[in-house]
Amino acid sequence: GNSVTQMEGPVTLSEEAFLTINCTYTATGYPSLFWYVQYPGEGLQLLLKATKADDKGSNKGFEATYRKETTSFHLEKGSVQVSDSAVYFCALRPTQGGSEKLVFGKGTKLTVNP
Amino acid sequence: NAGVTQTPKFQVLKTGQSMTLQCAQDMNHEYMSWYRQDPGMGLRLIHYSVGAGITDQGEVPNGYNVSRSTTEDFPLRLLSAAPSQTSVYFCATRTGASNQPQHFGDGTRLSIL
Numbered sequence: 001g002n003s004v005t006q007m008e009g010p011v012t013l014s015e016e017a018f019l020t021i022n023c024t025y026t027a028t029g030y031p032s033l034f035w036y037v038q039y040p041g042e043g044l045q046l047l048l049k050a051t052k053a054d055d056k057g058s059n060k061g062f063e064a065t066y067r068k069e070t071t072s073f074h075l076e077k078g079s080v081q082v083s084d085s086a087v088y089f090c091a092l093r094p095t096q097g098g099s100e101k102l103v104f105g106k107g108t109k110l111t112v113n114p
Numbered sequence: 115n116a117g118v119t120q121t122p123k124f125q126v127l128k129t130g131q132s133m134t135l136q137c138a139q140d141m142n143h144e145y146m147s148w149y150r151q152d153p154g155m156g157l158r159l160i161h162y163s164v165g166a167g168i169t170d171q172g173e174v175p176n177g178y179n180v181s182r183s184t185t186e187d188f189p190l191r192l193l194s195a196a197p198s199q200t201s202v203y204f205c206a207t208r209t210g211a212s213n214q215p216q217h218f219g220d221g222t223r224l225s226i227l
Binding site for chain 2 (some may be wrong): 004032034036041042043044045046049051089093101102104105106107
């Protein structure tokens with residue numbers, strides 16, 4: 001079946017540190033891949049997406065590249081800020097079997113200290 | 115621009131009570147979905163709809179009913195609440211294109227005593 005595995009948190013970094021949150025997936029075909037961010041007390045917001053192999057999604061300094069050969073979609077940011085503290089979810093939408101069955105990872109909580 | 119509006123934001127129920135969680139959107143999106151979020155479980159799909167009059171089950175549909183009489187509204191009904199349904203519930207919408215992301219509401223935090 002389809003699944004998403006992301007690194008377990010929590011992750012604690014100092015401001016301006018480099019961030020990587022690993023995400024790997026299992027799916028048939030070519031799923032669409034997403035990173036969502038959830039700030040405290042809020043719903044999920046789309047951070048970035050990629051819909052085909054080698055696509056790079058980017059937004060607000062975050063980047064992730066769709067790697068078909070390693071079935072990965074790792075999230076990176078070169079210099080984190082305190083305002084980046086949130087929970088990050090990797091997700092995929094399968095290409096078959098129901099396009100609404102968005103599959104989420106369990107989330108990674110990031111805390112950035114000043 | 116309201117986007118996706120969920121009401122109420124918080125609710126406490128007793129076991130066996132019924133209630134309806136409301137979700138309304140003003141973006142004319144065809145697809146609407148309900149998820150629950152539990153610690154260590156990520157988000158799990160409960161029910162979804164691809165248009166008015168059409169609904170289908172997701173990953174964890176038991177104990178929940180939905181209907182979609184209009185494009186704008188997609189209520190989630192708990193007929194007889196159980197403590198296992200204590201969770202945060204999110205409604206999400208998107209357009210019909212398969213590579214488009216979902217837009218989430220701010221959630222309803224539900225506690226069943």
